[in-house]
Amino acid sequence: MSIIKTIEELESWSAGADRKNRTLGLVPTMGYLHEGHCSLIRAAKAENDLVVVSVFVNPTQFAPGEDFESYPRNIERDYELAIAAGADVVFNPEVGEIYVPGSSTFVEVTGDITKKLCGASRPTHFKGVTTVVNILFNIVRPDRAYFGQKDAQQALIIKKMVRDLHMPLEVTVCPIVREADGLAMSSRNVYLSAEERKQAVCLNCGLQKAWEYLNSGSDDSRSVRKLIEVIENHIKGQDLAVIDYVRILDGETLEEINGIEPGKAALAAVAVRFGKTRLIDNRVLSVEVR
Amino acid sequence: MSIIKTIEELESWSAGADRKNRTLGLVPTMGYLHEGHCSLIRAAKAENDLVVVSVFVNPTQFAPGEDFESYPRNIERDYELAIAAGADVVFNPEVGEIYVPGSSTFVEVTGDITKKLCGASRPTHFKGVTTVVNILFNIVRPDRAYFGQKDAQQALIIKKMVRDLHMPLEVTVCPIVREADGLAMSSRNVYLSAEERKQAVCLNCGLQKAWEYLNSGSDDSRSVRKLIEVIENHIKGQDLAVIDYVRILDGETLEEINGIEPGKAALAAVAVRFGKTRLIDNRVLSVEVR
Structure with missing residues (x-):
């Protein structure tokens, strides 16, 4: 198994993996994996036959001037860590693979849930998050998806998106993993x-x-x-x-x-x-x- | 077979219908079926093992003052026509079944494609359409969905939503069906x-x-x-x-x-x-x- 870069490759893996009779867990990440992500991958592996970890630094959830370009990346290390934690596949698509040319469709959860907290300081952030997570769900079609409580607002919003749009999967939120002194891993x-x-x-x-x-x-x-x-x-x-x-x-x-x-x-x-x-x-x- | 009113019933039908080895076509409608809808149902039946016709007058695509309340309804007649045209199931959910309490998630295609034509005179219309169609796709999970060229802008927008969000289905657009004198059926x-x-x-x-x-x-x-x-x-x-x-x-x-x-x-x-x-x-x- 190697890093899968395209949707076509992912679908051909999926077709060969006997998806009809096996469950699949998805762990969506922006990469640069740490123990927090690994705990999600282990949780996914414990509850599903197959685990896909996506590594995609999503441009639409960064505002101009935020750290999209400088966001830390290390796909080889991510691959090693993900496989060691139980992933079957690491899906690492290019931006143009996720957002087709001329793409202009957005999924947005409205209300206090997206306006408060990080939504106040980053007003376009969660629209980018829900859009990319919706796309990843449609591509990977997992039975369950795993998010960290560290991003508590994100987890609430994604659960709401899945409920409101009746998306056919379960969302599991896993506890925050901390460094020895208590700093939340990030x-x-x-x-x-x-x-x-x-x-x-x-x-x-x-x-x-x-x-x-x-x-x-x-x-x-x-x-x-x-x-x-x-x-x-x-x-x-x-x-x-x-x-x-x-x-x-x-x-x-x-x-x-x-x-x-x-x-x-x-x-x-x-x-x-x-x-x-x-x-x-x-x-x-x-x-x-x- | 009778009219299915709830998502739970639809899922239990789906589970019994051997969906894993059979294809399913969805024809989303607002009911009060005419020959235009029936042509969609026949097209769906020709290309799929199973056909679901949804009948749902979607409140979010009507603006205040438009004809949501007065929109013509006749579910018994719709049921007869749909079955005669080849439908296996007529799905006729209540508003509260599609929009869960507190629902506030929207799917929106942005740009000229939604701003021009009917988007100019009905600025919130297509956001309601894409949201409900997205929800119906998630509930029914069809292999193919059928729309009429009569609503040409709607068809273009839904094709774009499916492409942009990588929704796992094909969208087929069928020709306008006309009365003998050429008036488009509506x-x-x-x-x-x-x-x-x-x-x-x-x-x-x-x-x-x-x-x-x-x-x-x-x-x-x-x-x-x-x-x-x-x-x-x-x-x-x-x-x-x-x-x-x-x-x-x-x-x-x-x-x-x-x-x-x-x-x-x-x-x-x-x-x-x-x-x-x-x-x-x-x-x-x-x-x-x-």
């Missing part, structure tokens, strides 16, 4: 200087402090305003950190909430810049129904 | 009064006159401006006809053209109102390469 972590890398742990620590405050028993422990303050104060303690957003929203719709309600998941999400590098992290906050 | 023809019905033949006659002029050998016979004038003058001869548009555009992209070029198809398209009723018709114009 291909963009390689952009960080040594000092930035050290301070970057503040995203996870801030979220952890919110979790602790929520369970502290204080009078205002369920107040979204207070919990955001806890996170912001922690991150502001790092001199290289510039907050893009700290938000706590409804865990499914991303609508505004004032407090954490028992039995209802909320999503605490942060985006922080270190120099030119923008990092995100999140934690689901919930309190038990008594 | 469910909306029932809205016409006797006198309007008589005058409505002017759409086809106007297009016919353009075709004749194109082949007349006159100096300006390939001039789009002249050909539009020929059509408009003919339609204006009918006192109840109010022209919405008469356009001649590139036959694939719907971009503006000045003349009919040898070997390149152009689409002559007209929309005319008779009272509250809006009728459309079209003809592909081409001249041979010498």
Whole structure:
């Protein structure tokens, strides 16, 4: 097996792989794989007969001036890691293979779910994501697709797209994989200087402090305003950190909430810049129904 | 076999119909079937083992004030006609079955192809069409889908959506079916009064006159401006006809053209109102390469 570059090759593999009687899991990635991606591939392999990992740095989800050109790439290493984690095929198409000449069709999830959080700072981002994921689903036709909770908003949006459009597959969201010090794994972590890398742990620590405050028993422990303050104060303690957003929203719709309600998941999400590098992290906050 | 109302029922039929070894054709309709629809069903039956006809008056392709509520419906008659023409299943879902609660995902083809012709007078129409057709394709998962050339712009847009999103099916466009006097068959023809019905033949006659002029050998016979004038003058001869548009555009992209070029198809398209009723018709114009 080698790296598959074209849809035609992928279809001929698919035709030979007895797809009719076997299940297939797809792990869509932008490459530069790390342990987070590998955990998705292992999850896919555990639940499906066949696993396809797509490696495609999707231009339509980058705005002008973002890091499309400089996004880290290493397809040979990706191939080794993907196969080692259980992939059967690595699909690495060119841009012109995914977007046919004159392509002008978009899939867009509208509403708070795409407008809040990263949708506010990157207004065209998720339209690019849903369009390319829709295309990959149509090409690969998986039974299940795997996404990381690291990109919590993306995962919610893709689940909604699949539900709204009745796409014939299941979406599985796998837990965030972290470095030893708690930094969420990300291909963009390689952009960080040594000092930035050290301070970057503040995203996870801030979220952890919110979790602790929520369970502290204080009078205002369920107040979204207070919990955001806890996170912001922690991150502001790092001199290289510039907050893009700290938000706590409804865990499914991303609508505004004032407090954490028992039995209802909320999503605490942060985006922080270190120099030119923008990092995100999140934690689901919930309190038990008594 | 009876009318299938839910996705669950359709899937259980699909599971029992040995879909893995048989091909399926889908004919998406808004019901109130006429001979035009039946010709699509027969074409589908000729090329596929199984045929599903969907009957769904799609609210998202009607603007406020258009005829969504009053659109003619007769599901029992549709069922009889569809089965007689060769359908295996008539799928007639409720609105809430197709659009899940909170549904907010849209599929949109952008560019001239959706902005011109009916897209100009009905700016949200095609976004509703592509969204519902995408959903129906995902639910029914046909090998082939059939549309009428009567809705020429719709057919071009759906072909483009399928191509751009790599949807795994073929789109077939079938010729316009006409009444004895040349009026293109349409469910909306029932809205016409006797006198309007008589005058409505002017759409086809106007297009016919353009075709004749194109082949007349006159100096300006390939001039789009002249050909539009020929059509408009003919339609204006009918006192109840109010022209919405008469356009001649590139036959694939719907971009503006000045003349009919040898070997390149152009689409002559007209929309005319008779009272509250809006009728459309079209003809592909081409001249041979010498």
